[in-house]
Amino acid sequence: MRRILIIAPNWIGDAVMSQPLLANIKAAESDALIDVLATPWVAPVYRACAEVNAVIQADLQHGKLQWGLRRTLAKQIAKEHYSVCYVLPNSLKSALIPWLAGIPVRIGYRGELRSGLINRAKPNPSKTVRAPMVEHYASLCATPQTAADDQTKPNALVPRLRVTESMRQAVDQKLADARIRSDALFVLCPGAEYGPSKRWPASHFAQLANSILRANPKAQVVLLGSAADHAIGQSIIESADPNDRILNWCGDTSLDEAMAIISACAHLVTNDSGLMHIGAALGVNQVALFGSSDPKHTPPISPKARIIYLHLPCSPCHKRVCPLGHLHCLNQIHPQQVFTALQ
Numbered sequence: 001m002r003r004i005l006i007i008a009p010n011w012i013g014d015a016v017m018s019q020p021l022l023a024n025i026k027a028a029e030s031d032a033l034i035d036v037l038a039t040p041w042v043a044p045v046y047r048a049c050a051e052v053n054a055v056i057q058a059d060l061q062h063g064k065l066q067w068g069l070r071r072t073l074a075k076q077i078a079k080e081h082y083s084v085c086y087v088l089p090n091s092l093k094s095a096l097i098p099w100l101a102g103i104p105v106r107i108g109y110r111g112e113l114r115s116g117l118i119n120r121a122k123p124n125p126s127k128t129v130r131a132p133m134v135e136h137y138a139s140l141c142a143t144p145q146t147a148a149d150d151q152t153k154p155n156a157l158v159p160r161l162r163v164t165e166s167m168r169q170a171v172d173q174k175l176a177d178a179r180i181r182s183d184a185l186f187v188l189c190p191g192a193e194y195g196p197s198k199r200w201p202a203s204h205f206a207q208l209a210n211s212i213l214r215a216n217p218k219a220q221v222v223l224l225g226s227a228a229d230h231a232i233g234q235s236i237i238e239s240a241d242p243n244d245r246i247l248n249w250c251g252d253t254s255l256d257e258a259m260a261i262i263s264a265c266a267h268l269v270t271n272d273s274g275l276m277h278i279g280a281a282l283g284v285n286q287v288a289l290f291g292s293s294d295p296k297h298t299p300p301i302s303p304k305a306r307i308i309y310l311h312l313p314c315s316p317c318h319k320r321v322c323p324l325g326h327l328h329c330l331n332q333i334h335p336q337q338v339f340t341a342l343q
Contacts, residue, residue: 001031005077005085005103007094008038008046010062011193012255012274013298015045016281017133018088020157022051024141025086035080037073037097044255045278048161065093074100086140087118107140130297134159158301159281163260171260178247182264184218186342189270190236191229191250195320197292198271200330202232206239207335208269212342213245220245222265224258224275227251267342272298280305287341291330292317306341308333 004025009015015038022034033053036046043057058073060066070093078101085098087108095117098106108118115121122140125131131139134157175182190205192198209221223233223246233248240246253261262268262279268286270276272293279286280300288300290309294316299307309315315329322329 001033002029002084003033003035003080003082004029005080005082005098006034006036006046007085007087007089007098007108008036008042009088010039010042012042012045013272013277014088014133014137015042016159016161016274016277017298018137019045019049019051019159019161019281020134021086021088021137021141022049023160024138026051028141035082037077041255044259045161047256048163048259050160050162070096071100073097077101077103088137088140090124092117109140130294132157132296132301133298134301159277160283161259161278161281163263163282167256167260168263171257171264174257175261175264178220180220180222180247181218183266184216184220185261185265185267186212186219186221187224187262187265187268188221188236189224189229189268189273189275190232191225191275192271192273193226193228194273194293197317197319197322197327197330198273199232200271200289200291200333201327202235203239204331204333204335204338205236205269208338209236209240209243209246211335211339213241213243215339221247222261223248223250224253224261225250269338269342276300287338289330289333289338291315291327291333292319292322294318308338308341 034051035054036052037056038046039060040057043055046052046055074097082103084105085103087095090109090111092112092114095114099117106118107120109124110121111124138157188205212219229250233250237246237248259278263282268279268284270288272290276288280302283304286305288305288307292315295307295309310329312329
């Protein structure tokens with residue numbers, strides 16, 4: 001029985017899109033034990049992956065070498081005798097731990113002068129011709145699939161997550177305490193960690209919430225996101241009609257709880273964000289709004305997902321802030337258009 005280590009990416013959406021790689025590894029080696037080294041930010045995603053044996057959580061921060069921490073982790077990991085490591089980020093520092101731990105086979109893409117640290121390196125795809133991220137990660141495995149494959153196959157490139165029964169029960173109680181019926185629950189996720197060029201305006205979310213609540217007297221709207229999104233959530237509530245059926249839970253739920261709430265909701269509306277990918281992997285009805293990013297590269301892969309993207313000449317620009325200053329790619333997606341898509 002081989003033990004395999006995964007060095008996780010640092011973005012929630014990327015973590016979700018790496019799950020088909022884990023499924024393909026298990027399809028090739030059903031008795032393999034797969035552990036994941038992940039930051040606290042993305043660890044909940046891997047706890048929701050059926051293929052994962054254990055999650056090793058470490059506070060590895062973006063842009064910092066943290067040499068002492070990496071050496072300590074490497075010593076701990078060396079004791080586990082992993083035979084293979086898949087290094088999903090392209091940075092040099094992400095390849096240090098498996099190299100220091102002496103894992104014999106270290107698989108990843110070439111990048112940042114890490115020749116030798118990665119001893120089974122694949123050429124990094126061109127940034128001008130971007131394959132879907134699920135294919136990018138899954139191509140590291142010897143049994144490649146494509147996102148167009150039969151989605152009923154266990155190793156097709158369709159991310160799949162599960163919510164534990166204990167977390168589901170805890171969230172059911174949270175919803176019950178707030179007198180929220182899951183069959184009438186609309187979850188809106190107004191944030192996007194990458195930057196404002198991926199965020200639909202708060203005023204548009206407010207108009208959408210108004211339409212939802214006017215159309216369905218039993219409906220309730222919950223806003224989900226990180227603590228950084230709490231102010232956006234408050235802006236939505238202040239811009240919407242006065243109503244106690246809109247709740248701002250941005251920053252008030254853990255990612256594990258947010259995943260369970262999304263799994264229970266009737267409908268989900270998101271920007272191109274980590275929670276968008278989580279919704280797709282949980283198989284909920286959703287509408288995904290794309291502006292500066294490319295829905296061909298990072299789509300929500302689910303038959304229950306609908307994408308709204310305007311195909312403007314200036315998009316996708318992949319910028320954190322609109323370089324033209326108008327953000328037409330999102331501002332011109334009208335709330336009524338999204339409400340119609342929900343129907």
